[in-house]
């Protein structure tokens with residue numbers, strides 16, 4: 001009997017797993033002993049990390065998008081659009097239904113469908129939503145707003161946690177500060193405020209570094225401000241504690257949640273995310289315990305930081321565990337919590353060198369003290385180019 005691996009979502013994590021397995025099992029696939037199938041609602045892959053740079057015109061849409069047919073091994077059966085958009089996930093019966101009503105069965109399942117913004121979770125936010133977090137179109141809208149900042153109070157608000165890449169709003173704020181100072185040359189006319197939903201901004205050394213930079217750059221930071229309401233007419237934010245912040249221009253990172261189809265399929269826990277063992281990434285949730293179902297990337301447990309770097313390491317661990325499962329060798333390869341958060345404190349302009357750093361850590365090993373450097377800026381900028389041919393293809 002042919003063994004079947006089914007991957008839901010051909011974003012970062014799903015693509016890496018598909019490509020690693022296709023390489024490892026090329027002989028089994030050729031002999032028709034194993035089938036790897038990947039499903040996605042869209043045939044275009046977008047590297048969402050690039051959205052942070054679009055407002056400052058540091059990447060183009062061509063830099064941060066690729067057709068999936070150029071990314072996924074031809075050994076993998078790929079279905080996009082109506083045949084790829086997942087509608088129901090039934091773990092008991094090992095059956096997935098898609099929009100076209102086609103059904104897929106599996107022996108091994110990988111759920112990697114990412115997460116999505118939930119703008120309606122904050123009353124009033126939809127009436128004054130400017131965000132670079134949701135789509136290329138929205139990131140370009142923020143570019144147009146940023147280009148036209150001539151003064152006043154600009155607030156970058158993070159509504160709640162968890163979100164994908166919690167460092168990205170901080171990075172955006174620093175890039176905006178650098179842009180206003182060095183490109184628009186009107187920084188002194190603008191009051192810049194970062195509104196943050198909790199006390200620390202990341203792990204201790206990250207928080208320490210970022211706090212120092214916010215002070216140095218005269219960026220106001222308001223912590224412990226979980227967003228409860230936006231009043232677009234009064235241009236006022238209210239927190240769940242009743243605190244108020246006013247603004248002239250609001251840029252928001254909305255709350256995020258797991259894909260609705262997974263919520264509707266009864267797979268999410270009380271916090272709204274897919275629950276899994278933090279080391280094996282096997283599904284452990286309200287639908288039961290399933291050793292043949294792996295959960296990875298942005299839809300995973302709330303305790304696992306949602307970053308592309310983390311998704312990459314999780315994909316490597318899950319691929320190796322699937323290889324172990326299929327060979328039946330009894331070996332387990334744990335995910336050790338490897339993750340990271342790239343930070344930028346200055347963009348490259350005619351007057352300034354760019355400055356960046358990629359802070360990394362894992363379970364029980366927090367990031368070490370760091371600073372941003374010119375080399376860090378170059379490495380991070382370069383990453384966006386090697387992403388497609390090295391990272392997504394699972395070459396490391």
Ligand SMILES: Cc1cc2nc3c(=O)[nH]c(=O)nc-3n(C[C@H](O)[C@H](O)[C@H](O)COP(=O)(O)OP(=O)(O)OC[C@H]3O[C@@H](n4cnc5c(N)ncnc54)[C@H](O)[C@@H]3O)c2cc1C
Pocket residue numbers: 008009010011012013014039040041042047048049050051052084085086087112113114115132133134164165168259261296297298299306307308309310311340341342
């Ligand atoms: C603005 C921004 C900046 C970021 N910056 C960074 C950064 O600098 N560094 C970093 O490490 N990370 C960054 N991230 C986070 C990073 O992009 C994510 O952590 C990463 O993409 C997660 O990978 P994933 O495979 O879980 O999800 P995704 O890459 O989002 O892939 C999920 C896939 O599932 C598909 N899908 C969803 N629903 C369905 C359905 N019903 N049926 C079929 N397919 C479906 C989607 O189309 C998508 O292709 C950033 C994110 C954002 C939004």
